[in-house]
Amino acid sequence: MTPTQPSKIVQVKHLKQYFNVGKPNEVKAVDDISFDIYAGETFGLVGESGSGKSTTGRSIIRLYNPTGGQILFQDQDISKIKSHGPEMLKFRRETQMIFQDPYASLDPRMKVKDIIAEGLDIHHLVNSAEQREQRVNDLLKEVGLNPDHATRYPHEFSGGQRQRIGIARALAVDPKFIIADEPISALDVSIQAQVVNLMKDIQRRKNLTYLFIAHDLSMVKYISDRIAVMHQGRLMEMGPADEVYNHPLHPYTKSLLSAVPMPDPELERKRQRLPYDASIENNHEHERQLHEITPGHFVFSTEAEVPQYQDAAEAQAIS
């Protein structure tokens, strides 16, 4: 590990998030996962629907109380924050969320300026009407919208523009950490690239940390520094984005990558899909957890499987 290691902004330790606890239909949406997010990075969380990736995001922003485990934000246990107090207000200001559906996540009866300034008002970040207007105009420019549009309503905007409004709203309170839950999956292809490029630019300018949750693996790879692959509430593999994509080790990651359609007819004709048999995970004879195979690259496996994965990683590194 490098000596100038950036600080951990979020630490998730053995997080468990169960629903309907104790009832016959108990769901283990998140089942004992641990990971850290470093300040300034983009951490990508990928998985299929039902894998628990959105639940993880919602737990981190404390929309749920965890069933087990701990979530530390800037070394503070977020479950210890009182629901209605100055600490919670501070936490809510430092963490923000960008939602999936730009149609459902903006109040249709509010003007754009009021949507963006709502956080400013709640946190008393502006002192006068002029200051408020100035701040809103700056934010609109920041996300590439025309300040003249501040008095319009959400329905007057296209999907991509609405997502820009959602981003401006998140940025209004100067957060440190933003959770983006499938921020582009509802957008058209040509617009997706615009929004992702915008998010990257803003991150560079403001030194933000992102948790980017998505099922579109190629887009996640493009934006993320590190990636964790989630399946049935557990992390299967975690590591630097290039490592996980170019040298996947866990069979689930391989299967998932083999299913991503490539915009290339020749590759598509040759593509072999790798099926994944989830039953190996449910074999409880040997305890499975994340093991570090190569520096920074973790795989969900038993103790005994580690040498096999290390051999595989070595073979891939050579080829």
Place this chain on the structure above:
Amino acid sequence: MSQNILEVKNLKINFSTFAGTVQAIRNVSFDLRKGETLAIVGESGSGKSVTTRSIMGLLASNAQIKSGEIKFKGQDLLKESAKEMDHHRGNDISMIFQDPMTSLDPTMTIGKQVAEPLLIHGKISKENALKRAQEVLELVGIPNARARMKDYPHQFSGGQRQRIVIAIAIVNYPEILIADEPTTALDVTVQAQIIDLMRELQEKLETSIIFITHDLGVVAGIADRVAVMYAGKIVEYGTVDEIFYEPRHPYTWGLLSSMPTLDIGSHKLASIPGTPPDLLDPPQGDAFAARNPYAMNIDFQAQPPFFQVSETHYAATWLLHPDAPHVDPPAAIQRRFAEYQKLLQAGQVENPIEGSLNE
């Protein structure tokens, strides 16, 4: 060899709205051949869904078909009566909808839903219809189909529901299957299964498929030919290899280079600036001109006609006019060309121009 099963000619469709008349389809022509898959690619609002809904006779009541014809085996569907259209729908031509969660009836068992088109169209007993329904459910890969016929849609996963929707669409062995973003709501792994299934069914049943999507990755995997739509017009069409490896229209370039590929590294992703034009008042010239970095003066004044690139490949852009300056496509596209040249030289692919899809 291959004959046209469907011919759409000079189709123009307007919608009257409170804000005015939206020119949703502005002179679209294409044909569909027996047994092929034609992908129609475009963004929301480009008119791809309206085009296919007009083939099915499912346009909203405020739609007006201004001109054109849709010929199914020589018969103009636009001139057919409602009753005759009822006969085609779900029989000769059927449709797979985007959202498997809402396109099934939640109060009806899936066995009955799959048998329904048979009972409506065929002179077949209920017993035989249910037997056929079971066969088709097995064909689309619903495990334990016999027992599961009595289950309701909510008892199935998203991928299984989409298989059921496909079963309903193919139960009468239609000649044309229209799939409107059939995999957009699904996970990549499930999407891959559904695409494999559609390919397999096509081989078995020789169905012609119109596949609507905005995902170029999916197109590469399933299409024989591709039509790219923008602002109510087809702007480029050709074989799948031609569209991916020799695209000529700047919009197609933009679409292809804004797709991240897994091998692309961290180059800045190319994006198409701006938004599509307002079809209440479409621009006088090329609708893409305002977003086109290669636009010339003429692009703002006159709509480009189709220029022929090869026997199967046409693009509507002034860049192909003999007097136009030579323009190099963007870097992302050039990388694609280079890759393809390598493949060609390695002798791994046939020349796409001489492919099997001839007129």
